Amino acid sequence: MAEDERVYTIPLRDAKKAPRWKRANRAIKEIYLFLSRHTKTPLEHIRLDPSINHRVWERGIQKPPSRIRVRAVKFEDGTLEAELAE
Template sequence: MVDEVERVFTVPLTVTKVVPRTKRAPRAIKEIKEYVLRHMADKSADKDDEKGKKKDVWIDSKLNELLWARGIENPPSKVRIKAIRFEDGLIEVSLPDE
């Protein structure tokens, strides 16, 4: 079994523009978690088990600061992230090293 899987994504956050202004940055965080779970799901998981939970996604503090840098009302419209899925199912999301 593969120990860890690493991928780089560009996550669109345009859905945050349709929620109320005071809920946009928290919605951006939820959207990143949902996107990562959708694209990094473990294909070998049993159908009876839940494939992924939002609590299994860990967001790095630097990514969180980037989302909140312009305040709660104006998160970025897209963000580039690096996601690593570990063997135990935990997914770590951070900014890509450039």
């Protein structure tokens, strides 16, 4: 049973600070860090849906989106599942 469900708009502008060939990787790390910070969940308990990965990598490694909307569901056992918010 879901304990808490929220929709977040995650800014990925810090990914632009990385070299061009590492930006999509950095964007995925920024999503993990944002969700960990805002939901008080350890990084190892966060699971991202493949749709988030597809959206970040849609235009290649050099041009990730500047922001992404994510629906995060935190369960009672402390795990967090995030999927793309449509």
